[in-house]
Amino acid sequence: MTPKVAPTAARWRLTIVALAACVATWLVIAPVEASLPSPPFAVSMDVSPDGAGNRVTVRIEARPALAKAAGPEAFDLYVVQLQGFQVAVFLTTSGAWSPTPVSVQRGLFASSLAPIAVGWTDRRFGSMHVMVIGARTATDPLVRSNWLFRPILRIVPLRARQVDDLQPSEALMIIGLLGALSAIAVGIVLRLPRSRRPDDDARSGPTTGGEDGVAV
Numbered sequence: 001m002t003p004k005v006a007p008t009a010a011r012w013r014l015t016i017v018a019l020a021a022c023v024a025t026w027l028v029i030a031p032v033e034a035s036l037p038s039p040p041f042a043v044s045m046d047v048s049p050d051g052a053g054n055r056v057t058v059r060i061e062a063r064p065a066l067a068k069a070a071g072p073e074a075f076d077l078y079v080v081q082l083q084g085f086q087v088a089v090f091l092t093t094s095g096a097w098s099p100t101p102v103s104v105q106r107g108l109f110a111s112s113l114a115p116i117a118v119g120w121t122d123r124r125f126g127s128m129h130v131m132v133i134g135a136r137t138a139t140d141p142l143v144r145s146n147w148l149f150r151p152i153l154r155i156v157p158l159r160a161r162q163v164d165d166l167q168p169s170e171a172l173m174i175i176g177l178l179g180a181l182s183a184i185a186v187g188i189v190l191r192l193p194r195s196r197r198p199d200d201d202a203r204s205g206p207t208t209g210g211e212d213g214v215a216v
Contacts, residue, residue, distance in 0.1 A: 039063075039149035040070040040110035043132045045156055046119075053123035054158050058091075060132065062113035070110035075134040075148050076103040078141045079118060082129040088142065095120040101141050108134075128156045 046057040058079055078101065079091035089097040093104055097120070104118045122128070132152045139146040 036147060036150045037069050037071075038066050039132075039134055039152060040066040041113055041132075041134075043152045043154060045130070045154050047156060047158065049159065050121050053121050055119060055121050056156055056158075057117055057119035058130065058132070060113075060116040062110070062115075067110040067113075070149065072109065072111070073148060074107050074109055074137045076137050076139075076141070077105040077108055077116065078103050078133040078135065080131045080133060080141070082131060090141075091118060091120060093118065103141075107137055122158055125158045127158060130154050130156055 040063050041060050042063050044059045044061075046055075046059065048055050048057075060077065080088050081091070081097060082088055089099055090102045091104060092098050092102050095118070105116055130153070132154075133141045133147060134149045134151075135141040135146045136148060141147075
């Protein structure tokens with residue numbers, strides 16, 4: 001059986017990675033955020049349990065009110081997962097992650113942007129940072145001068161994997177065992193004061209009193 005990393009240790013590692021990715025993202029976005037227009041689209045994230053992990057769906061919809069300000073230039077759309085300083089992977093249309101830049105849609109125009117939905121299944125738990133970038137067509141999306149709009153950053157919460165969670169039957173069995181052990185422990189504790197130890201008999205000496213022979 002393949003050993004599994006303790007959930008607590010895994011959560012700490014994911015937390016450190018998430019913080020590193022957050023800092024890296026701020027360093028990337030902050031210098032150019034004020035100079036770029038708002039994106040002509042909105043981004044939402046849906047996370048739902050799916051087998052041994054989570055199904056994450058990214059939905060991108062047009063914002064007509066911002067389409068005119070975006071200009072007529074075509075752009076490619078990228079969904080990027082930030083994994084730390086200078087480390088990023090790109091979501092493909094098949095739901096896989098690629099270390100090389102791959103767009104989910106190419107040659108888009110703000111004035112005619114149709115709804116887009118892409119997703120993937122993730123077996124980790126904790127959180128991850130996902131950024132949606134609109135860059136000039138056929139350019140490197142990691143080069144900030146190629147961005148046409150402010151990138152949109154989202155933090156995606158991922159629930160614990162089902163393989164790490166207890167099944168209902170297992171949970172009931174463990175609860176029952178814990179209850180039985182607790183009852184035994186309580187019984188032992190309650191019984192100890194009524195038990196007579198050998199050294200008590202040696203110190204108590206002969207008993208006096210009634211016919212029941214109760215020690216005094």
